[in-house]
Amino acid sequence: MGLIVQKYGGTSVGDTERIKNVAYKVSLAKQAGNKLVVVLSAMSGQTDALIKMAYQITDEPSERELDMLISTGERVTIPLLAMALQKLGHKAISLTGRQSGIFTDSMHTKARITRIAVENVSKYLNEDCIVVVAGFQGIDEGSNVTTLGRGGSDTTAVALAVALRADKCEIYTDVDGVYTTDPNIVPQARRLDRVSYEEMLEMASLGAKVLQTRSVEFAAKYKMPVVVKSSFKEGAGTWVVEEEPSMEKVLVSSVVFDKNQAKVTIVGVPDKPGIAAKIFGIIAREEINVDMIIQNVGTTDMTDISLTVPRAEAGKAMSLLNEAAKEVGAKKVLIDEEIGKVSIVGVGMRSHTGVAAKFFSLLADANINIEMISTSEIKVSCVIKRGDVDRAVRILHAGFNLGGEGPRSEKPH
Amino acid sequence: MGLIVQKYGGTSVGDTERIKNVAYKVSLAKQAGNKLVVVLSAMSGQTDALIKMAYQITDEPSERELDMLISTGERVTIPLLAMALQKLGHKAISLTGRQSGIFTDSMHTKARITRIAVENVSKYLNEDCIVVVAGFQGIDEGSNVTTLGRGGSDTTAVALAVALRADKCEIYTDVDGVYTTDPNIVPQARRLDRVSYEEMLEMASLGAKVLQTRSVEFAAKYKMPVVVKSSFKEGAGTWVVEEEPSMEKVLVSSVVFDKNQAKVTIVGVPDKPGIAAKIFGIIAREEINVDMIIQNVGTTDMTDISLTVPRAEAGKAMSLLNEAAKEVGAKKVLIDEEIGKVSIVGVGMRSHTGVAAKFFSLLADANINIEMISTSEIKVSCVIKRGDVDRAVRILHAGFNLGGEGPRSEKPH
Numbered sequence: 001m002g003l004i005v006q007k008y009g010g011t012s013v014g015d016t017e018r019i020k021n022v023a024y025k026v027s028l029a030k031q032a033g034n035k036l037v038v039v040l041s042a043m044s045g046q047t048d049a050l051i052k053m054a055y056q057i058t059d060e061p062s063e064r065e066l067d068m069l070i071s072t073g074e075r076v077t078i079p080l081l082a083m084a085l086q087k088l089g090h091k092a093i094s095l096t097g098r099q100s101g102i103f104t105d106s107m108h109t110k111a112r113i114t115r116i117a118v119e120n121v122s123k124y125l126n127e128d129c130i131v132v133v134a135g136f137q138g139i140d141e142g143s144n145v146t147t148l149g150r151g152g153s154d155t156t157a158v159a160l161a162v163a164l165r166a167d168k169c170e171i172y173t174d175v176d177g178v179y180t181t182d183p184n185i186v187p188q189a190r191r192l193d194r195v196s197y198e199e200m201l202e203m204a205s206l207g208a209k210v211l212q213t214r215s216v217e218f219a220a221k222y223k224m225p226v227v228v229k230s231s232f233k234e235g236a237g238t239w240v241v242e243e244e245p246s247m248e249k250v251l252v253s254s255v256v257f258d259k260n261q262a263k264v265t266i267v268g269v270p271d272k273p274g275i276a277a278k279i280f281g282i283i284a285r286e287e288i289n290v291d292m293i294i295q296n297v298g299t300t301d302m303t304d305i306s307l308t309v310p311r312a313e314a315g316k317a318m319s320l321l322n323e324a325a326k327e328v329g330a331k332k333v334l335i336d337e338e339i340g341k342v343s344i345v346g347v348g349m350r351s352h353t354g355v356a357a358k359f360f361s362l363l364a365d366a367n368i369n370i371e372m373i374s375t376s377e378i379k380v381s382c383v384i385k386r387g388d389v390d391r392a393v394r395i396l397h398a399g400f401n402l403g404g405e406g407p408r409s410e411k412p413h
Numbered sequence: 414m415g416l417i418v419q420k421y422g423g424t425s426v427g428d429t430e431r432i433k434n435v436a437y438k439v440s441l442a443k444q445a446g447n448k449l450v451v452v453l454s455a456m457s458g459q460t461d462a463l464i465k466m467a468y469q470i471t472d473e474p475s476e477r478e479l480d481m482l483i484s485t486g487e488r489v490t491i492p493l494l495a496m497a498l499q500k501l502g503h504k505a506i507s508l509t510g511r512q513s514g515i516f517t518d519s520m521h522t523k524a525r526i527t528r529i530a531v532e533n534v535s536k537y538l539n540e541d542c543i544v545v546v547a548g549f550q551g552i553d554e555g556s557n558v559t560t561l562g563r564g565g566s567d568t569t570a571v572a573l574a575v576a577l578r579a580d581k582c583e584i585y586t587d588v589d590g591v592y593t594t595d596p597n598i599v600p601q602a603r604r605l606d607r608v609s610y611e612e613m614l615e616m617a618s619l620g621a622k623v624l625q626t627r628s629v630e631f632a633a634k635y636k637m638p639v640v641v642k643s644s645f646k647e648g649a650g651t652w653v654v655e656e657e658p659s660m661e662k663v664l665v666s667s668v669v670f671d672k673n674q675a676k677v678t679i680v681g682v683p684d685k686p687g688i689a690a691k692i693f694g695i696i697a698r699e700e701i702n703v704d705m706i707i708q709n710v711g712t713t714d715m716t717d718i719s720l721t722v723p724r725a726e727a728g729k730a731m732s733l734l735n736e737a738a739k740e741v742g743a744k745k746v747l748i749d750e751e752i753g754k755v756s757i758v759g760v761g762m763r764s765h766t767g768v769a770a771k772f773f774s775l776l777a778d779a780n781i782n783i784e785m786i787s788t789s790e791i792k793v794s795c796v797i798k799r800g801d802v803d804r805a806v807r808i809l810h811a812g813f814n815l816g817g818e819g820p821r822s823e824k825p826h
Contacts, residue, residue, distance in 0.1 A: 016469040050489065056429040057493055058500040065492035065499070068507050072485045076463065079478035080470055086478075087471040094481050098511075099556060143512060 001033040002167035003125070007135065007157035010044035011174040012231035013077045022231065023084035025172070026130060030090060035125050037164065039135045039157040040081060042073020063108035067137075067147045071097070074134035074153070082132045092130040095120065097137035097145070102156065104138040104146045107287075111146035112214065113138060113155065116163035125164075133160065151212030158215040162222040169219070169226045170237075171211065176230035177238035178203070178210050180402040181255040185390050188403030192253060193236065196243035197223075199253055199345050202379045206343040207258025216240065243347055251355055252346040252400040257389050259340045261291065262314035263371070265306040266321055268331030275328050276305065282324040288313045291341075292374045292383060302331075306372065308383060311337060339371065340389035343381035344396060356380045362399040368392050414446040415580035416538070420548065420570035423457035424587040425644035426490045435644065436497035438585070439543060443503060448538050450577065452548045452570040453494060455486025476521035480550075480560045484510070487547035487566070495545045505543040508533065510550035510558070515569065517551040517559045520700075524559035525627065526551060526568065529576035538577075546573065564625030571628040575635040582632070582639045583650075584624065589643035590651035591616070591623050593815040594668040598803050601816030605666060606649065609656035612666055612758050615792045619756040620671025629653065656760055664768055665759040665813040670802050672753045674704065675727035676784070678719040679734055681744030688741050689718065695737040701726045704754075705787045705796060715744075719785065721796060724750060752784065753802035756794035757809060769793045775812040781805050 006029070008022050022038075030036050050070050054061040061069075078094035085092035101117030124131045135153025138146050148155050154171060161169035177191040178200070195203070197220030204213040210228055219226045219240060229237030247253075269275055276295065283290060291308045309317045314335060321333045349355045359380045363370060368391065372383035384392055397403060419442065421435050435451075443449050463483050467474040474482075491507035498505035514530030537544045548566025551559050561568050567584060574582035590604040591613070608616070610633030617626040623641055632639045632653060642650030660666075682688055689708065696703060704721045722730045727748060734746045762768045772793045776783060781804065785796035797805060810816060 016466055019470065053429055053489075053493060054496060057432065057496045061496045062499055065495045065507055068492035068495075068509075069489060072488045075485045075488070076466075076482060079481035080466060082478045082481075083467060083470045083474045086475055094478055096481075096558075145509075 003035040003037075003164060004029060004168055004170060005037045005039065005157050005161035005164065005166045006170045006172060007039040007153055008041065008231055009153070009173045010041040010046070012172055013040055013081070014044045016080065019077065019080050020084050022172075023081060023088055025231070026081075026085060027088045027090065030130055036130045037121060037125070037133060037160055037166070038081065038130060039133045039153055039160065040074055040077045041135050041153045043077060046073040046076070064144060067108045067145050071134075071137040071145050071147055074136055078132045078134050085130050085132070090130050091128055092132060093124050094132045094134070095124075096134045097156070098139045098143075100133045100160070102138035102159070104140055104148065106140040106142070106144065106146065108144075108146055110149040110287075111138060111140070113148070113159045116159060118160075118163050121160070121164065148214070149212070151209070151215070154212040154215035155218060158218040158224055158226060161224050162218055166224070169224055171226060171228045172231040173210065173228060174231065175210065175228075176233060176235045177228050178208070178240070178254070180253070181393055181397050182257070185393050186397045186403070189397065190403060192238050194239045194241055194244070194247070195253060196247055196347050197240060198243060198378060199347055200240045202343075202345045202376070203254055203256050206256040206345065206379065206381060207260070207341065208254070208256045211240070248348050248351050250346060251348040251352050252344045252402065253348070254345050255342065255393050255396045255400070255402065256345060257340060257342045257393050259386055259389055260311045261308045261339055261341050261383070262311045263306055263308050263336040263339045263383060264314065264317050264321055265304055265334045265336070266325055266330045266332075267304050267334060268302045269305055270329055271301050271303045278328055279305065279321070279324045282320050282327070283317065286316060286320060288317050288320070292372045292381070294372050308339070308341070308372065338386045339383050340386040341381060341383050342389055342392045342396065343379055344400065345379045347378050349378050349380075358399065359396065362395050363392060366391065366395050368395075416448040416450075416577060417442060417581055417583060418450045418452065418570050418574035418577065418579045419583045419585060420452040420566055421454065421644055422566065422586045423454040423459070425585055426453055426494070427457045429493065432490065432493050433497050435585075436494060436501055438644070439494075439498060440501045440503065443543055449543045450534060450538070450546060450573055450579070451494065451543060452546045452566055452573065453487055453490045454548050454566040456490060459486040459489070477557060480521045480558050484547070484550040484558050484560055487549055491545045491547050498543050498545070503543050504541055505545060506537050507545040507547070508537075509547045510569070511552045511556075513546045513573070515551035515572070517553055517561070519553040519555070519557065519559065521557075521559055523562040523700075524551060524553070526561070526572045529572060531573075531576050534573070534577065561627070562625070564622070564628070567625040567628035568631060571631045571637055571639060574637050575631055579637070582637055584639060584641045585644040586623065586641060587644065588623065588641075589646060589648045590641050591621070591653070591667070593666065594806055594810050595670070598806050599810045599816070602810065603816060605651050607652045607654055607657070607660070608666060609660055609760050610653060611656060611791060612760055613653045615756075615758045615789070616667055616669050619669040619758065619792065619794060620673070620754065621667070621669045624653070661761050661764050663759060664761040664765050665757045665815065666761070667758050668755065668806050668809045668813070668815065669758060670753060670755045670806050672799055672802055673724045674721045674752055674754050674796070675724045676719055676721050676749040676752045676796060677727065677730050677734055678717055678747045678749070679738050679743045680717050680747060681715045682718055683742055684714050684716045691741055692718065692734070692737045695733050695740070696730065699729060699733060701730050701733070705785045705794070707785050721752070721754070721785065751799045752796050753799040754794060754796050755802055755805045755809065756792055757813065758792045760791050762791050762793075771812065772809065775808050776805060779804065779808050
């Protein structure tokens with residue numbers, strides 16, 4: 001008995017038959033005596049289809065209007081699930097982002113939740129209703145419809161769970177948990193029983209697509225237990241929870257990669273104080289997500305600055321950097337779209353030395369050239385050629401012995 | 414120069430190319446110096462597709478949830494038109510029913526507008542925006558999404574025009590005006606230049622699909638000039654306006670028909686006071702639209718009561734009447750789904766006698782049997798066999814000389 005927030009992704013609600021299947025799963029949890037809030041995504045493919053229509057109209061759709069458009073997908077799935085639950089004999093009601101009290105800032109297409117007014121959801125929960133909430137969307141203080149970015153329904157679910165003081169948040173998706181790496185690339189990849197918030201946060205921001213980064217931040221901040229499970233088969237899933245002492249025993253918990261990055265280099269930047277600040281000021285203006293940054297220390301009075309950005313934003317970054325280059329008197333801007341990023345993550349790195357060294361030597365032994373490096377207390381991340389990414393993932397997964405039997409890889413060597 | 418409310422129907426916004434075409438038309442009106450509010454329907458077929466999904470889930474979808482579902486169609490077209498207008502260099506913003514301040518009662522799927530809070534629309538108009546409003550939808554006082562029934566976008570447009578004190582309301586559709594009858598059945602049918610509110614109201618409620626009945630009621634009550642035009646070709650369209658003296662010169666302005674009716678008969682009803690009240694009380698409970706009613710005066714102490722209802726509601730009417738029959742001790746309930754209704758409308762009937770007699774004799778001469786009759790000051794309406802409807806329409810259109818040259822049929826004989 002308790003209050004559970006469940007979230008079902010786009011493939012889980014991909015057609016009316018699958019929505020009936022979700023209703024059945026929700027029904028079981030309700031019959032077990034729980035109060036239930038169910039957050040839904042749009043049917044898979046729906047949001048892309050809507051975006052495509054926008055681009056048939058104009059190359060540069062207004063983001064406010066884009067949000068009005070792409071927020072409709074969830075408004076189709078929620079009443080359908082409410083109907084399916086009613087057919088199973090439950091009281092159920094669908095609520096939009098607005099009706100669920102989800103307020104955001106006004107950064108259209110990547111808005112952040114600022115507050116949740118839970119009164120309406122609570123009222124219906126107290127009337128014994130299953131409350132079906134449209135994920136991915138909210139309204140700003142001017143009552144405009146906003147969306148939370150790709151994967152935003154995860155954030156809706158976790159944020160609602162926090163606001164409602166739910167006992168847990170269950171994320172149902174098309175995979176049965178978080179893996180040591182992508183099983184499509186490494187068949188020996190293992191499902192992890194537990195990962196810490198901090199590890200999950202690194203994994204999400206390094207390119208693992210299981211959970212939206214922002215949702216993990218919410219979960220971590222408010223210590224909300226989150227479990228990632230499959231909509232289509234039974235299983236324990238992966239719990240995302242607070243760090244436990246046993247987690248440190250494991251050196252590396254997963255290998256993550258991202259093939260959707262591009263590297264942009266400004267060549268011949270005058271090596272003077274304040275120049276980098278100027279360049280990144282221009283980039284920041286357009287809210288481009290810069291990931292890694294490298295500045296070569298040259299022997300002359302010139303230097304090169306490289307940075308990685310999501311490939312979808314590379315064009316915008318290029319034109320901004322060309323502008324910046326002119327302003328600071330740099331020579332030119334180069335772009336390399338054939339890169340990828342491979343990373344290892346694990347809280348065990350804090351208490352073990354030599355992990356980064358092993359990472360580099362594993363890649364070196366395989367003749368994989370490292371172009372950029374970024375590290376934190378619990379991750380090592382490298383930019384390499386995109387064509388080397390799959391091979392690097394397999395080598396690292398095997399080298400750190402992640403395909404073993406235990407719930408996490410017990411022995412690093 | 415002035416304030417114009419335009420409404421574009423489903424075929425006018427059927428795909429992104431057509432939406433661009435609408436943007437072009439709106440743009441012309443804006444460039445002429447007008448303030449513009451544009452009300453849109455969903456893309457044609459979209460609402461039906463959504464309803465189909467609901468029925469894949471359950472035979473009896475909750476009407477509140479159905480409204481949540483079918484209100485999404487307009488939320489797709491409005492941002493697309495706003496984008497298209499922006500691309501043409503205009504300021505434009507899309508607003509949902511809620512954001513446009515459209516409040517309704519809580520009769521889901523056939524809600525009535527109760528008030529319009531125009532502040533938000535006015536604000537954007539004053540900022541020189543073209544305001545694009547989602548038709549067909551509103552919210553009730555509990556903030557639930559409601560819809561206004563088939564053709565509800567017409568009502569949104571006229572009600573907004575009234576609330577904003579617009580100069581006129583232009584309804585763009587796939588026909589270029591209101592005709593003396595359906596040109597698909599009578600090729601000689603003529604477009605009418607002007608019809609009175611009262612005539613249009615009768616025509617709409619008798620089955621002409623050009624305008625939603627409720628929208629004409631609004632226009633009539635507040636004397637809002639409405640013009641019906643084609644989205645696809647130029648033309649003067651048909652003005653729906655206050656009655657003018659010249660209109661009375663014309664006996665009959667149009668022949669209207671409706672093939673979507675069914676007749677239900679309760680046989681052997683005890684002929685006692687209060688029985689009919691009991692029967693219609695039961696029917697009214699479910700808000701079924703009863704049109705004609707006939708009670709046969711028998712020679713015994715028994716009578717038969719027949720009534721017509723929309724065919725879509727015939728099943729519901731049958732089960733209610735079976736219940737009523739039991740309660741009042743009637744013998745049985747029969748249904749005839751093979752009926753149709755044919756009517757003539759014209760304010761000229763007020764000042765001319767013999768119109769009904771001519772109507773009956775035209776049908777009698779053609780051996781068409783009349784099953785039920787209903788008249789008002791400006792209409793004559795009959796139930797006949799559905800198979801006879803097209804023929805009756807042709808006979809009446811010719812008999813009342815509606816195919817002539819003038820703007821309205823000048824001579825009745």
